[in-house]
Amino acid sequence: MTRTLFTSAAFLALVSGNPALAQTPTRDDLADLVRAQAAEIASLRQRVDALEAERHTVAAATAPQQAAPVQVASAEPVKTAPPVAVSTLPYAPQLLPPGPAERDIERVRAAAVAATGSSTEWGQGLPVFHSADGMFSFKPRGRIITDVSTTSGSKYDGRNLTTTGMRALRLGLEGTVGTHFFYQLESDFSENEVDIVTAFMGWRNRISPGMDYDVRVGHLFNDRSFEGSTGSDSTPFLERTVVATAIIPQRAFYGLGVMPRLFWKTGHASLTVTGDRIDGDQTSSDNRTVLGRVHWNPVKTDGQVLHLGIWGFDEHLNPGKNALTRSTVIGGRFNGNLRLSTGTLIGGTGTTGYGVELGGYTGPLWVMAEAGERHARLDGGRPDFVTQAWSVSGGFFLTGDLPPYNPRLGSFGQPKVKRPIFEGGPGAIELTARYENLEFKDIATPAQGWAATLGVNWYLNSFTRFQVNAVHWNTENTAGAYTGKDDGETLSARVGVTF
Template sequence: MKNLTLGTALLALVAGTPALAETPSKEDLAELVRAQAAEIASLRQRVEKLEAERSAPVVAAASQAPAVPAAAAAVPQVAVTQPYAPQLVPPGPAERDVERVRAAAVAASGVSTEWGAGLPVFHSADGMFSFKPRGRILTDVSTTTGSKYSGRNLTTTGMRALRLGLEGTVGTHFFYQFETDFSENEVDIVTAFMGWRNRIAPGMDYDVRVGHLFNDRSFEGSTGSDSTPFLERTAVATAIIPQRGFYGLGVMPRLFWKTGHASLTVTGDRIDGDQSTSDNRTVLARAHWNPIKSDRQVLHLGIWGFDEHLQPGKNVLTRNTVIGGRFNGALRLSTGTLIGGTGTTGYGVELGGYSGPVWLMGEAGERHARLDNGRPDYVTRAWSVSGGWFLTGDLPPYNPRLGSFGQPKVLHSVFDGGPGAIELTARYENLEFDDIVTPAEGWAATLGVNWYLNSFTRFQVNAIHWNTQNTAGVYTGNDNGETLSARVGVTF
């Protein structure tokens, strides 16, 4: 191969030499031979250098790379970009050896990447920094039949949640989280906070979070939309709530011990960009306790309450609350137009737990909305009883630290050849608006099935029989019907 290359180069050189006008002298021929010999020597050096470079990179890289400690073998290797475009020059043995050496060098540096719930978690070599992308995709379809009003018999689709975000830590104590939701085809900032955490004593620690915070209020009201056992939270969680909703901008210190936690939240309004008037003010507290807590059994007790002061111009108390499914805008329990609120006070209790694969939870709450001009309080009352049974033997996804539901730990993932986790659920809930000119009352009974393919992917189906009695709005009087809803969800 080398001789062929040199011969080709020599022919090209000779072919490129201009013809002599006359017969050269001996001196001319000697000079020409010396020039061609120099060119041939230069070409030989270039060819030998190119061939040496194809076989030597792994040796050079190995001599420059630091020694890899034995512990580094446990650290996952990081993929290295190919030195050439793969569609043009496939990597040969030498290139693959270089990649392995580079990966070993990265592993030896201590930088690691672990895969959790579908997305990587990055850790710096010294443990000072961590970073994780977050995501949530919940897609729903719903159909309603049986209502005496044709405008309520709808089939709709919607994105319950479409979120992107991130979370991370700096050092041992500082942490942060940010999420944006696009589910209504609009940009909506949801969770966005910074925090500090530390240990007070063995078995007791705290954290303080500052920013746009999710309420710690009621059992399912404190559970994320991607973790609820039904497609929609209970009437207690959706109706016994501050006027500002599930989020507020403020501060939340939390205290944790082995069998429970307590939190206090002080917030203004949601993120709205309006600084022309004072914010409403909300103070909210919650505590839960697990008097029984073992590997397969938990007893849950909880109590919570809030007080909210409403500013003039921000005192509309009108409510249209979900009773038979989120994605039917005509199927709501309504108060009619209600203005002149000066504040709200709400409170509730929680009682439940699980034993093995079976769980049960009851909640009840009441909310008093204070009205101006000496009018009596507008009162909202709600209660619910929910339960579930994991046919596959998995434990309910109860989070004893926060007293809420989280992501399940599926014993046998579908992606590992198992059946996943299959859960049967049932719920009854009741809601009423009282002591107003246009009172309303409704209830719903739900049967459901959840199939968790793994710990972060699920299919859910809910069959709901509902009843409403509205005295305001388009759909008044007694009405009932059925709603069938389904969801596919992925949480990262």
Template sequence: MTPFRTGCALVALIIATPALAQTGAPAPSDADLAALVRAQAAEIATLKSRLDRLETNAVVAQAAAPAAPVQQTGAAPQPQLAQTGEPRRTVPFAPQLAPPGPADRSVAQAVAARDNPSGLTTEWGAGLPVFHSADGVYTFKPRGRILTDVSSSFGSKYDGRNITTTGMRALRLGLEGGVGTHFFYQFESDFSENEVDVVTAFVGWRNRITPGLDYDVRAGHLFNDRSFEGSTGSDSTPFLERTTVATAIIPQRGFYGIGVMPRIFWKTGHASVTVTGDRIDGTQTVGDSRTVLGRAHWNPIKSDTGVLHVGLWGFDESLSSVAGTLTRNTVIGGRFNGALRVSSGPLTGGTGTTGYGVELGGYRGPLWVMGEAGQRNARLDGGRPDFVSKAWSVSGGLFLTGDLPPYNPRLGSFGQPKVLKPTFDGGVGAIELTARYESLDYSDLLTGGDGWAATVGVNWYLNSFTRFQVNAIQWNTDNRAGDYVGNDSGQTVSARVGVTF
């Protein structure tokens, strides 16, 4: 360090005596030289003090640093948390399904995600990753869906029905996650009507009763467990719109309500009971309506390539004092043609509703069939007889590419498919042909109408979360009230591009 200090002193001396470097300047006096030497000595002392402090700090830091561990011969290697290259993936409920998100997992799946041997903290699911903490306790996943539709109707005797429209069937953004193996949550909002609408928003708890018998309990803003397609998400239905059983045989509050839903699962089925008030509406000046709903499904035949599905469901609803309007205008030939509906006509004075239905179907290889039927009795005040609504449907599909239908045996509904040959990997995707006949009858009322629709369609799944759908519909309505009365028929062609993540 001595040469370094001497160099610093010389630099300071040169900087401090610019006059010595100039030519032609007058010679300094003895007093000036003495003052200059004293100033230089002071600067050199200051620099030396700073260097001493720097050297002292460096020595202290080196002494405080921990010594490198000495590897002992024959000692067992310490476990490492470094991630391996093996992919992390939750096993789905059926081979033809995409893996479930954190809020839809069983206890066994949650335990497997926690006890992850690969050490990976990111798992790729359907569209977006699932994030896991290093200790496996916390999970988190963004979620959402984008469903864009176009629809064109023609052939009606009413020009007001022969229109072409566009719309967002769903435009959702949300999140889901879990803490440990038991606690989970989900929140999702929809923006499809160009305004914010809260859809699912709940917390839940799951556990195992005995091997092969699990349960969970959800509390919050809940989606109905009612009918086969009524329990299927809008991003998983095989047609652009749900069947009339799902859209007409329904509580007055709709598909959602705030309440609690315990569910129990066994190897060949599930059962649920839901007790809710109104959906989120921000109104607390009067009491809520009360709805009790139950559903169960059973798979008496279940194999890797086939399932027989049997389902029963029902609900009872007591309406609040401000929810007595029971007027219905139900989709029959395309969701985004507001003029194309089966109408009950004006109906007020409702006190409650009761509905029930049955499901029967299944799949064998790439072919699936499902039949549904339901009835809804709306109770009226003033001693008037009930308003009875009836609906039924038969639908089916065939995967030309050999993929299995995306049937979820845990919930008894359709889910996101696992495509065998995704287009993004150089494959053709999954191609499905579909057909459906459905009927709706409100004619129990003097002002009530009826209608039917026959639909053929094709679905092209590029991968498990991207699809194109086209439906061609022949429809017929016979309304007794409203702007479009009498027998009328026509055609609608609708198309959709959808992404779910």
């Protein structure tokens, strides 16, 4: 009874609330009602179609664009190339329609890209910014390398020092415009000085499949010898070999000029023409340096590489910029009294140097041998000042990681750590050893020395490392405060981060 009364009341309320049903409907009334319902269904279908179109538009706007990895030209370990527009890719990524829970997130991302015209990703600790169309990219750069060193055993108390220093404290940037134009700028603030180091712009392009080139103009890092072409953040020891530090133009590691480079699948060649380093002296002509290098990998597989290299340079020195004085590191950078020195030597007219490289790796084991010679020409008919250097280095990764060899540039770069500690792994652990020999001769104040180094490197990930080097050194100078034969030990440690 109660159910009947409730149903009757609901029916009366429905009829009284709808004038069309308050009276007995005619056939025309029913036809009008059917037409109204059909129009409402058509309107609802249009709204559903519009929502589906909006969903597909949002999915396409948030689809990730792929970038082709190309090395930005520099001495520092290997870098990523600018993003390429999706329309230039040989295929488009497959996209799955987003589920209901993903739609709001996609709309937020699409709105952010539409509002800013850019996107951001993270690589090696710093953000990489890309424009929405893939035309522009920008990445900050940074390098922090801190050393501590202690020396003992020398017969001179002045050489038995404990010191600290910043091997590098760099800030910079790199970027691309389109697929061809790129640029890079870095300043170094270490050792209480502000120094412009890398600063260039460049153009790159492909000649044919497997062969490309780039041309860089600006303040350029030398492409000279294996470790001389390796950045300070990528060397397997705390200091480069004596081949890299002594068989070198008088202007040292940098010069302002132009460097075209050609790359193929198994090697590269470069030619550099520069003046002096960046400075504020325009009262006399720059010195001129021409430098070339070629490296070749006759064996190149996933687990093995054979490296061959040759290089050479010729330098013209102008009056007023012709000092040839040398004071070369032999047992540690941050002991200023531990050097091989020539004493004051002026009157140079030019230098010519050349060298060879032979090495490679198989699995976690690598070996590299280098040798070089430099002739410095003196005025007044004096004989050339000759520098000779050679070294043999090697390393073994206990964790099975591959050596960080860069086959594009023929140098070391940042390692690719298989199991970083930040992901629960041990990182990469490397044992290293080196012997090197250096001699200054055919001058009134000759010098010679050698050093043997044992080291351990622990790479926490691809851009963070701890290094320890134990060096036994031997020197024989005939100029300066520390003359005669001397030997001792230097223990050095480093922590380094590269972004």
